[in-house]
Amino acid sequence: MMENPKPLESVSVLFIYKEQIFAVQRQPYLLAFPGYLAFPGGKIDKDESSVPFKTKMLSDFDPRKMRAICREVVEELGYDIEKGILQDEVLSISELAEAVAPVFAPFRFRTWFYRIDLKKKVRFKADSGEIASSFWSTPENVLDAFSKGKNLMVPPTRWVLKGLVEDPQAKALGDLSERYDEDNRVPSLEMLDGITLLPVRSVTLPPASRTNAIFLGDEDSDKLLIDPSPNSEEEYQRLLTTIQDSVPDAIFLTHHHPDHHQLSNRLARELRIPIILSQDTLQRLTAKFGQQYFENIELQTVSENQQVTSWHGSAVRVYEIPGHDSGHLGLAPDSMAWFLVGDLIQGIGTVVIPSPEGDMATYLSTLKKVISLSPEVIIPSHGIPMRTTHRLEETLKHRLQRESQILKLHQSGKSKQEILMEIYSDTDNRLHPAAMQNIESHLAKLRSVGGNGQVTYDRQHVAATDGVALNPGNHRLWHVADHALKFFHR
Secondary structure (H helix, E strand, O other): OOOOOOOEEEEEEEEEEOOEEEEEEEOOOOOOOOOOEEOOEEEOOOOOOOOOOOOOOHHHOOHHHHHHHHHHHHHHHOOOHHHHHHOOOEEEEEEEEEEEOOOOOOOOEEEEEEEEEEOOOOOOOOOOOOEEEEEEEOHHHHHHHHHOOOOOOOHHHHHHHHHHHHOOOOOOOEEOOOOOOOOOOOOOEEEEOOEEEEEEEOOOOOOOOEEEEEEEOOOOOOOEEEOOOOOOHHHHHHHHHHHOOOOOOEEEOOOOOHHHHOOHHHHHHHHOOOEEEOHHHHHHHHHHHOHHHHOOOOEEEOOOOOEEEEEOOEEEEEEEOOOOOOOOEEEEEOOOOOEEEEOOOOOOOOOOOOOOOOOHHHHHHHHHHHHHHOOOEEEEOOOOOEEOOHHHHHHHHHHHHHHHHHHHHHHOOOOHHHHHHHHOOOOOHHHHHHHHHHHHHHHHHHHHHHOOOOOOOOHHHOOOOOOOOOOOOOHHHHHHOOHHHHHHOO
Protein backbone atom coordinates (compact mmCIF):
# COMPACT_ATOMS: atom_id res chain seq x y z
CA MET A 1 0.00 0.00 0.00
CA MET A 2 1.12 3.47 -0.72
CA GLU A 3 2.30 5.57 2.20
CA ASN A 4 0.37 8.81 2.30
CA PRO A 5 0.91 10.99 5.40
CA LYS A 6 -1.59 13.74 4.57
CA PRO A 7 -5.21 12.79 5.24
CA LEU A 8 -8.08 14.56 3.53
CA GLU A 9 -10.72 16.06 5.81
CA SER A 10 -14.18 14.57 5.54
CA VAL A 11 -17.50 14.37 7.36
CA SER A 12 -19.97 11.53 7.84
CA VAL A 13 -23.56 11.73 9.06
CA LEU A 14 -25.51 9.24 11.13
CA PHE A 15 -29.21 9.98 10.82
CA ILE A 16 -30.97 8.31 13.75
CA TYR A 17 -34.67 7.75 14.25
CA LYS A 18 -35.43 6.11 17.58
CA GLU A 19 -32.89 3.25 17.57
CA GLN A 20 -32.46 2.93 13.82
CA ILE A 21 -29.62 4.39 11.75
CA PHE A 22 -29.53 5.23 8.05
CA ALA A 23 -26.73 3.52 6.12
CA VAL A 24 -25.68 3.31 2.48
CA GLN A 25 -23.71 0.98 0.30
CA ARG A 26 -21.29 2.79 -1.98
CA GLN A 27 -21.23 2.09 -5.71
CA PRO A 28 -18.71 -0.60 -6.69
CA TYR A 29 -17.06 1.62 -9.30
CA LEU A 30 -15.96 4.33 -6.84
CA LEU A 31 -12.22 4.57 -6.37
CA ALA A 32 -12.38 5.03 -2.62
CA PHE A 33 -13.98 2.12 -0.73
CA PRO A 34 -15.88 0.57 -3.66
CA GLY A 35 -19.06 -1.16 -2.52
CA TYR A 36 -18.45 -0.52 1.18
CA LEU A 37 -21.20 0.00 3.72
CA ALA A 38 -20.93 3.53 5.08
CA PHE A 39 -22.83 6.61 6.21
CA PRO A 40 -23.65 9.59 3.98
CA GLY A 41 -20.96 12.25 3.75
CA GLY A 42 -17.83 13.27 1.89
CA LYS A 43 -14.79 15.47 1.63
CA ILE A 44 -14.64 18.96 3.10
CA ASP A 45 -13.81 21.19 0.13
CA LYS A 46 -10.88 23.59 0.40
CA ASP A 47 -13.16 26.49 -0.43
CA GLU A 48 -15.86 25.42 2.03
CA SER A 49 -17.33 28.60 3.56
CA SER A 50 -16.24 29.41 7.12
CA VAL A 51 -19.13 31.84 7.62
CA PRO A 52 -21.10 30.60 10.65
CA PHE A 53 -24.69 29.45 10.27
CA LYS A 54 -27.39 31.55 11.88
CA THR A 55 -29.77 28.61 12.08
CA LYS A 56 -30.23 27.05 15.50
CA MET A 57 -28.24 23.80 16.00
CA LEU A 58 -26.05 24.41 12.95
CA SER A 59 -24.52 27.51 14.51
CA ASP A 60 -23.08 25.44 17.35
CA PHE A 61 -20.49 23.70 15.14
CA ASP A 62 -17.47 24.37 12.96
CA PRO A 63 -19.05 26.10 9.94
CA ARG A 64 -16.77 24.39 7.36
CA LYS A 65 -17.65 20.94 8.63
CA MET A 66 -21.32 21.73 8.92
CA ARG A 67 -21.50 23.30 5.46
CA ALA A 68 -19.81 20.22 4.03
CA ILE A 69 -22.40 18.03 5.78
CA CYS A 70 -25.31 20.09 4.49
CA ARG A 71 -23.91 20.11 0.95
CA GLU A 72 -23.14 16.38 0.87
CA VAL A 73 -26.54 15.41 2.28
CA VAL A 74 -28.31 17.48 -0.38
CA GLU A 75 -26.13 15.93 -3.11
CA GLU A 76 -26.39 12.34 -1.89
CA LEU A 77 -29.83 12.18 -0.28
CA GLY A 78 -31.76 15.18 -1.62
CA TYR A 79 -32.39 16.37 1.94
CA ASP A 80 -31.91 19.92 3.24
CA ILE A 81 -30.80 19.71 6.88
CA GLU A 82 -31.28 23.45 7.48
CA LYS A 83 -34.82 23.28 6.10
CA GLY A 84 -35.46 20.19 8.21
CA ILE A 85 -34.46 22.12 11.35
CA LEU A 86 -36.75 25.00 10.45
CA GLN A 87 -39.61 22.53 9.87
CA ASP A 88 -39.01 20.96 13.28
CA GLU A 89 -37.89 17.59 11.85
CA VAL A 90 -34.54 17.56 13.67
CA LEU A 91 -34.30 16.85 17.39
CA SER A 92 -30.58 17.37 17.93
CA ILE A 93 -27.13 17.40 16.32
CA SER A 94 -23.92 16.28 18.01
CA GLU A 95 -20.32 15.65 16.98
CA LEU A 96 -20.23 11.95 17.74
CA ALA A 97 -16.69 10.84 16.93
CA GLU A 98 -13.62 11.27 14.77
CA ALA A 99 -11.12 8.90 13.25
CA VAL A 100 -7.92 9.25 11.23
CA ALA A 101 -6.88 6.55 8.77
CA PRO A 102 -3.36 5.14 9.32
CA VAL A 103 -0.43 6.31 7.18
CA PHE A 104 -0.31 3.06 5.20
CA ALA A 105 -3.94 3.29 4.03
CA PRO A 106 -4.40 3.76 0.26
CA PHE A 107 -7.02 6.44 0.98
CA ARG A 108 -6.44 8.58 4.03
CA PHE A 109 -9.21 10.62 5.61
CA ARG A 110 -9.64 12.45 8.86
CA THR A 111 -13.35 11.95 9.35
CA TRP A 112 -15.72 13.60 11.79
CA PHE A 113 -18.91 11.64 12.46
CA TYR A 114 -22.01 13.67 13.29
CA ARG A 115 -25.17 12.33 14.87
CA ILE A 116 -28.46 13.87 13.73
CA ASP A 117 -31.54 12.66 15.62
CA LEU A 118 -34.82 12.95 13.72
CA LYS A 119 -38.45 13.25 14.87
CA LYS A 120 -39.60 11.07 12.00
CA LYS A 121 -38.08 8.56 9.58
CA VAL A 122 -37.18 10.59 6.50
CA ARG A 123 -37.62 9.03 3.05
CA PHE A 124 -34.32 10.06 1.53
CA LYS A 125 -33.77 10.09 -2.23
CA ALA A 126 -30.36 8.48 -2.57
CA ASP A 127 -28.19 9.57 -5.52
CA SER A 128 -27.53 6.47 -7.62
CA GLY A 129 -24.25 7.96 -8.89
CA GLU A 130 -22.53 7.30 -5.56
CA ILE A 131 -24.98 5.10 -3.65
CA ALA A 132 -25.86 1.58 -4.78
CA SER A 133 -28.42 1.01 -2.02
CA SER A 134 -29.59 2.53 1.25
CA PHE A 135 -31.64 1.39 4.25
CA TRP A 136 -32.76 2.02 7.81
CA SER A 137 -31.67 -0.58 10.34
CA THR A 138 -30.45 -0.99 13.89
CA PRO A 139 -26.71 -0.92 14.62
CA GLU A 140 -27.06 -4.47 15.98
CA ASN A 141 -28.48 -5.79 12.71
CA VAL A 142 -25.82 -4.05 10.61
CA LEU A 143 -23.04 -5.52 12.76
CA ASP A 144 -24.71 -8.93 12.68
CA ALA A 145 -24.69 -8.85 8.88
CA PHE A 146 -20.99 -7.96 8.97
CA SER A 147 -20.25 -10.84 11.35
CA LYS A 148 -21.78 -13.21 8.78
CA GLY A 149 -19.54 -11.90 6.00
CA LYS A 150 -22.30 -9.93 4.27
CA ASN A 151 -20.81 -6.41 4.32
CA LEU A 152 -17.57 -4.63 3.57
CA MET A 153 -16.82 -1.98 6.21
CA VAL A 154 -13.79 0.05 7.22
CA PRO A 155 -12.95 -0.26 10.95
CA PRO A 156 -14.16 3.24 12.04
CA THR A 157 -17.64 2.48 10.69
CA ARG A 158 -17.78 -0.65 12.88
CA TRP A 159 -16.45 1.21 15.92
CA VAL A 160 -19.15 3.86 15.62
CA LEU A 161 -21.82 1.15 15.32
CA LYS A 162 -20.41 -0.74 18.32
CA GLY A 163 -20.43 2.49 20.34
CA LEU A 164 -24.13 2.94 19.57
CA VAL A 165 -24.88 -0.67 20.49
CA GLU A 166 -23.24 -0.14 23.87
CA ASP A 167 -25.00 3.20 24.38
CA PRO A 168 -27.83 4.02 21.95
CA GLN A 169 -28.00 7.57 23.34
CA ALA A 170 -24.28 8.26 22.97
CA LYS A 171 -23.49 11.80 21.89
CA ALA A 172 -19.69 11.68 22.12
CA LEU A 173 -17.63 8.58 21.41
CA GLY A 174 -14.38 10.54 21.13
CA ASP A 175 -11.37 9.75 18.97
CA LEU A 176 -11.81 6.27 17.46
CA SER A 177 -8.54 6.27 15.50
CA GLU A 178 -6.72 2.98 15.81
CA ARG A 179 -3.14 3.31 16.99
CA TYR A 180 -0.86 0.91 15.20
CA ASP A 181 2.45 -0.06 16.77
CA GLU A 182 4.32 -0.13 13.47
CA ASP A 183 7.69 -0.24 15.22
CA ASN A 184 6.91 -3.70 16.53
CA ARG A 185 3.93 -5.12 14.63
CA VAL A 186 2.43 -5.32 11.16
CA PRO A 187 -0.93 -3.52 11.01
CA SER A 188 -4.02 -5.70 11.06
CA LEU A 189 -7.15 -4.75 9.10
CA GLU A 190 -10.49 -6.54 8.75
CA MET A 191 -12.85 -5.16 6.08
CA LEU A 192 -14.66 -8.48 5.62
CA ASP A 193 -15.37 -10.69 8.61
CA GLY A 194 -12.94 -13.57 8.97
CA ILE A 195 -10.39 -12.21 6.52
CA THR A 196 -7.55 -10.28 8.13
CA LEU A 197 -5.21 -8.20 6.00
CA LEU A 198 -1.66 -7.77 7.25
CA PRO A 199 -0.13 -5.17 4.91
CA VAL A 200 3.53 -6.20 5.00
CA ARG A 201 6.28 -3.98 3.64
CA SER A 202 7.51 -5.86 0.57
CA VAL A 203 9.71 -5.57 -2.51
CA THR A 204 6.78 -4.70 -4.72
CA LEU A 205 6.60 -2.18 -7.55
CA PRO A 206 5.73 1.46 -6.90
CA PRO A 207 3.36 3.10 -6.25
CA ALA A 208 2.57 0.18 -3.91
CA SER A 209 4.93 -0.47 -1.01
CA ARG A 210 3.16 -3.37 0.74
CA THR A 211 1.66 -6.76 -0.01
CA ASN A 212 -1.39 -8.04 1.82
CA ALA A 213 -0.41 -11.07 3.83
CA ILE A 214 -3.88 -12.50 4.48
CA PHE A 215 -4.96 -14.60 7.43
CA LEU A 216 -8.13 -16.69 7.04
CA GLY A 217 -9.81 -19.92 8.13
CA ASP A 218 -12.69 -20.96 10.38
CA GLU A 219 -12.03 -21.97 13.97
CA ASP A 220 -12.44 -25.66 13.13
CA SER A 221 -10.40 -25.44 9.90
CA ASP A 222 -6.78 -24.87 8.98
CA LYS A 223 -5.67 -21.26 9.35
CA LEU A 224 -3.82 -20.03 6.28
CA LEU A 225 -1.32 -17.19 6.06
CA ILE A 226 -1.28 -16.13 2.42
CA ASP A 227 1.77 -14.52 0.76
CA PRO A 228 3.86 -13.41 3.74
CA SER A 229 6.69 -11.48 2.11
CA PRO A 230 8.50 -9.11 4.48
CA ASN A 231 11.22 -7.11 2.76
CA SER A 232 13.69 -6.98 5.66
CA GLU A 233 14.75 -8.61 8.90
CA GLU A 234 12.94 -5.87 10.82
CA GLU A 235 9.67 -6.42 8.94
CA TYR A 236 10.04 -10.18 9.36
CA GLN A 237 10.25 -9.76 13.13
CA ARG A 238 7.20 -7.47 13.09
CA LEU A 239 5.22 -10.10 11.19
CA LEU A 240 6.36 -12.84 13.56
CA THR A 241 5.30 -10.79 16.58
CA THR A 242 1.93 -10.03 14.97
CA ILE A 243 0.98 -13.67 14.37
CA GLN A 244 2.48 -15.18 17.55
CA ASP A 245 -0.90 -15.28 19.32
CA SER A 246 -2.60 -16.95 16.35
CA VAL A 247 -0.05 -19.12 14.58
CA PRO A 248 -1.21 -20.30 11.13
CA ASP A 249 -1.43 -23.98 10.23
CA ALA A 250 0.08 -23.40 6.79
CA ILE A 251 1.49 -20.77 4.44
CA PHE A 252 -0.20 -20.42 1.06
CA LEU A 253 1.69 -18.85 -1.86
CA THR A 254 -0.30 -17.41 -4.77
CA HIS A 255 2.75 -17.29 -7.07
CA HIS A 256 6.52 -17.07 -7.20
CA HIS A 257 7.22 -13.32 -7.40
CA PRO A 258 9.36 -12.05 -4.51
CA ASP A 259 6.73 -9.68 -3.10
CA HIS A 260 4.62 -12.80 -2.46
CA HIS A 261 7.11 -15.29 -1.07
CA GLN A 262 10.16 -13.48 0.34
CA LEU A 263 11.20 -15.05 3.68
CA SER A 264 8.14 -17.32 3.65
CA ASN A 265 10.50 -20.33 3.68
CA ARG A 266 12.19 -19.06 6.81
CA LEU A 267 8.83 -18.40 8.44
CA ALA A 268 7.62 -21.91 7.61
CA ARG A 269 10.75 -23.46 9.14
CA GLU A 270 10.54 -21.33 12.26
CA LEU A 271 6.84 -22.05 12.80
CA ARG A 272 7.18 -25.70 11.63
CA ILE A 273 4.27 -25.42 9.23
CA PRO A 274 3.88 -26.52 5.58
CA ILE A 275 3.83 -24.34 2.47
CA ILE A 276 0.97 -24.80 0.00
CA LEU A 277 1.74 -23.78 -3.59
CA SER A 278 1.35 -24.73 -7.23
CA GLN A 279 3.71 -27.14 -8.93
CA ASP A 280 4.80 -24.32 -11.24
CA THR A 281 5.66 -22.04 -8.31
CA LEU A 282 7.62 -24.84 -6.67
CA GLN A 283 9.61 -25.46 -9.84
CA ARG A 284 10.35 -21.78 -10.44
CA LEU A 285 11.51 -21.12 -6.87
CA THR A 286 13.72 -24.22 -6.72
CA ALA A 287 15.16 -23.41 -10.15
CA LYS A 288 16.08 -19.94 -8.95
CA PHE A 289 17.21 -20.63 -5.38
CA GLY A 290 18.07 -24.33 -5.37
CA GLN A 291 16.60 -27.29 -3.53
CA GLN A 292 17.83 -25.91 -0.21
CA TYR A 293 15.26 -23.11 -0.44
CA PHE A 294 12.61 -25.49 0.88
CA GLU A 295 14.91 -27.64 3.00
CA ASN A 296 13.16 -29.15 6.05
CA ILE A 297 9.77 -27.75 4.95
CA GLU A 298 6.72 -29.86 4.17
CA LEU A 299 5.43 -28.89 0.72
CA GLN A 300 1.88 -29.41 -0.50
CA THR A 301 1.27 -28.77 -4.19
CA VAL A 302 -2.34 -28.01 -5.09
CA SER A 303 -4.40 -27.45 -8.21
CA GLU A 304 -7.88 -26.43 -9.33
CA ASN A 305 -10.79 -27.20 -6.98
CA GLN A 306 -8.81 -28.56 -4.02
CA GLN A 307 -10.15 -27.49 -0.64
CA VAL A 308 -7.57 -25.85 1.64
CA THR A 309 -9.72 -24.40 4.45
CA SER A 310 -13.22 -23.06 5.12
CA TRP A 311 -14.77 -19.65 5.73
CA HIS A 312 -18.12 -19.17 7.47
CA GLY A 313 -18.79 -22.86 6.88
CA SER A 314 -18.15 -22.67 3.15
CA ALA A 315 -15.31 -24.73 1.66
CA VAL A 316 -12.46 -22.53 0.37
CA ARG A 317 -11.02 -23.94 -2.84
CA VAL A 318 -8.03 -23.35 -5.09
CA TYR A 319 -8.49 -21.69 -8.47
CA GLU A 320 -5.84 -21.61 -11.17
CA ILE A 321 -5.66 -18.03 -12.44
CA PRO A 322 -2.61 -17.82 -14.76
CA GLY A 323 -1.64 -14.91 -16.98
CA HIS A 324 0.31 -12.62 -14.71
CA ASP A 325 2.22 -15.74 -13.72
CA SER A 326 1.81 -19.24 -15.12
CA GLY A 327 1.52 -20.84 -11.68
CA HIS A 328 -0.74 -18.18 -10.16
CA LEU A 329 -3.38 -19.49 -7.72
CA GLY A 330 -6.44 -17.81 -6.25
CA LEU A 331 -8.87 -18.81 -3.53
CA ALA A 332 -12.63 -18.56 -3.14
CA PRO A 333 -15.33 -20.14 -0.96
CA ASP A 334 -18.07 -22.20 -2.57
CA SER A 335 -20.48 -19.41 -1.65
CA MET A 336 -18.52 -17.02 -3.93
CA ALA A 337 -18.80 -14.40 -1.21
CA TRP A 338 -15.28 -13.36 -2.23
CA PHE A 339 -12.40 -14.24 -4.52
CA LEU A 340 -8.79 -13.72 -3.51
CA VAL A 341 -7.16 -12.82 -6.82
CA GLY A 342 -3.54 -12.10 -5.86
CA ASP A 343 -2.04 -10.04 -8.68
CA LEU A 344 -4.82 -10.65 -11.19
CA ILE A 345 -5.73 -7.00 -10.58
CA GLN A 346 -4.32 -4.28 -8.39
CA GLY A 347 -6.05 -2.00 -5.94
CA ILE A 348 -3.00 0.24 -6.32
CA GLY A 349 -1.04 0.57 -9.54
CA THR A 350 -1.31 -1.78 -12.50
CA VAL A 351 -0.75 -5.44 -13.30
CA VAL A 352 2.39 -6.33 -15.22
CA ILE A 353 2.43 -9.31 -17.57
CA PRO A 354 6.13 -10.20 -17.38
CA SER A 355 8.14 -12.49 -19.63
CA PRO A 356 8.56 -15.45 -19.62
CA GLU A 357 6.02 -16.47 -16.98
CA GLY A 358 3.28 -14.07 -18.09
CA ASP A 359 1.01 -14.39 -21.09
CA MET A 360 -1.46 -11.71 -22.19
CA ALA A 361 -3.92 -14.04 -23.93
CA THR A 362 -4.04 -16.27 -20.87
CA TYR A 363 -4.39 -13.25 -18.62
CA LEU A 364 -7.45 -11.99 -20.52
CA SER A 365 -8.99 -15.48 -20.44
CA THR A 366 -8.45 -15.64 -16.68
CA LEU A 367 -10.15 -12.28 -16.20
CA LYS A 368 -13.17 -13.65 -18.08
CA LYS A 369 -13.10 -16.83 -15.99
CA VAL A 370 -13.28 -14.98 -12.68
CA ILE A 371 -15.87 -12.49 -13.98
CA SER A 372 -18.08 -15.41 -15.03
CA LEU A 373 -18.03 -16.77 -11.45
CA SER A 374 -19.54 -13.47 -10.18
CA PRO A 375 -17.87 -13.31 -6.75
CA GLU A 376 -19.38 -10.68 -4.46
CA VAL A 377 -16.03 -9.27 -3.31
CA ILE A 378 -12.60 -9.16 -4.97
CA ILE A 379 -9.55 -9.26 -2.68
CA PRO A 380 -6.28 -8.13 -4.35
CA SER A 381 -2.76 -8.49 -3.02
CA HIS A 382 -2.17 -4.73 -3.16
CA GLY A 383 -4.90 -2.37 -1.98
CA ILE A 384 -8.19 -3.08 -0.27
CA PRO A 385 -11.06 -5.50 -1.00
CA MET A 386 -13.72 -4.22 -3.41
CA ARG A 387 -17.30 -5.28 -4.08
CA THR A 388 -18.36 -6.95 -7.38
CA THR A 389 -16.27 -7.76 -10.44
CA HIS A 390 -16.41 -4.17 -11.72
CA ARG A 391 -12.64 -3.63 -11.52
CA LEU A 392 -12.02 -6.91 -13.33
CA GLU A 393 -14.41 -5.88 -16.09
CA GLU A 394 -12.81 -2.45 -16.37
CA THR A 395 -9.36 -4.05 -16.53
CA LEU A 396 -10.45 -6.41 -19.30
CA LYS A 397 -12.02 -3.59 -21.28
CA HIS A 398 -8.98 -1.37 -20.82
CA ARG A 399 -6.45 -4.02 -21.78
CA LEU A 400 -8.32 -4.75 -25.01
CA GLN A 401 -8.52 -1.05 -25.80
CA ARG A 402 -4.80 -0.68 -25.06
CA GLU A 403 -4.07 -3.63 -27.32
CA SER A 404 -5.87 -1.95 -30.19
CA GLN A 405 -3.85 1.22 -29.56
CA ILE A 406 -0.54 -0.67 -29.50
CA LEU A 407 -1.44 -2.48 -32.72
CA LYS A 408 -2.27 0.76 -34.51
CA LEU A 409 1.01 2.39 -33.42
CA HIS A 410 3.01 -0.72 -34.35
CA GLN A 411 1.44 -0.89 -37.80
CA SER A 412 2.26 2.78 -38.33
CA GLY A 413 5.94 1.84 -38.02
CA LYS A 414 6.58 2.94 -34.42
CA SER A 415 9.19 1.10 -32.40
CA LYS A 416 8.43 -0.36 -28.97
CA GLN A 417 10.27 2.55 -27.35
CA GLU A 418 8.27 5.05 -29.38
CA ILE A 419 5.03 3.28 -28.40
CA LEU A 420 6.12 3.46 -24.77
CA MET A 421 6.81 7.18 -24.91
CA GLU A 422 3.53 7.92 -26.67
CA ILE A 423 1.29 5.87 -24.39
CA TYR A 424 3.11 6.35 -21.08
CA SER A 425 4.57 9.83 -21.51
CA ASP A 426 3.17 11.07 -18.18
CA THR A 427 4.05 7.94 -16.21
CA ASP A 428 6.76 7.78 -13.54
CA ASN A 429 10.00 6.73 -15.26
CA ARG A 430 10.48 4.04 -12.62
CA LEU A 431 7.45 2.26 -14.05
CA HIS A 432 8.60 2.35 -17.69
CA PRO A 433 10.24 -1.12 -17.55
CA ALA A 434 6.93 -2.57 -16.29
CA ALA A 435 5.01 -0.66 -18.96
CA MET A 436 7.38 -1.99 -21.63
CA GLN A 437 6.73 -5.54 -20.44
CA ASN A 438 3.01 -5.01 -20.96
CA ILE A 439 3.61 -3.62 -24.46
CA GLU A 440 5.75 -6.63 -25.33
CA SER A 441 3.11 -8.99 -23.91
CA HIS A 442 0.42 -7.44 -26.08
CA LEU A 443 2.64 -7.68 -29.17
CA ALA A 444 3.45 -11.33 -28.40
CA LYS A 445 -0.26 -12.10 -28.11
CA LEU A 446 -0.98 -10.38 -31.42
CA ARG A 447 1.86 -12.29 -33.13
CA SER A 448 0.46 -15.61 -31.89
CA VAL A 449 -2.94 -14.67 -33.29
CA GLY A 450 -1.51 -13.58 -36.62
CA GLY A 451 0.81 -16.52 -37.15
CA ASN A 452 4.14 -16.48 -38.96
CA GLY A 453 5.41 -13.99 -36.43
CA GLN A 454 3.32 -11.21 -37.90
CA VAL A 455 1.49 -8.76 -35.69
CA THR A 456 -2.18 -8.66 -36.61
CA TYR A 457 -5.49 -7.76 -35.03
CA ASP A 458 -7.29 -10.34 -32.91
CA ARG A 459 -10.72 -10.21 -34.49
CA GLN A 460 -12.22 -11.89 -31.46
CA HIS A 461 -11.60 -8.63 -29.70
CA VAL A 462 -13.07 -6.22 -32.24
CA ALA A 463 -15.66 -5.46 -29.56
CA ALA A 464 -13.54 -4.28 -26.68
CA THR A 465 -15.56 -6.24 -24.15
CA ASP A 466 -15.59 -9.50 -26.17
CA GLY A 467 -19.04 -10.44 -24.99
CA VAL A 468 -18.52 -9.41 -21.37
CA ALA A 469 -21.23 -7.18 -19.95
CA LEU A 470 -19.61 -4.17 -18.34
CA ASN A 471 -21.09 -2.01 -15.63
CA PRO A 472 -21.43 1.54 -17.02
CA GLY A 473 -20.20 3.20 -13.85
CA ASN A 474 -19.91 6.88 -13.14
CA HIS A 475 -16.74 7.58 -15.04
CA ARG A 476 -16.48 11.18 -13.91
CA LEU A 477 -15.47 9.79 -10.56
CA TRP A 478 -12.38 8.12 -12.00
CA HIS A 479 -10.70 11.46 -12.49
CA VAL A 480 -10.27 12.35 -8.82
CA ALA A 481 -7.46 9.88 -8.20
CA ASP A 482 -3.76 10.51 -7.70
CA HIS A 483 -0.95 9.30 -9.94
CA ALA A 484 -1.07 5.80 -8.54
CA LEU A 485 -4.66 5.34 -9.50
CA LYS A 486 -4.25 7.06 -12.83
CA PHE A 487 -1.66 4.43 -13.70
CA PHE A 488 -4.31 1.76 -13.24
CA HIS A 489 -5.72 2.92 -16.57
CA ARG A 490 -2.40 2.69 -18.34
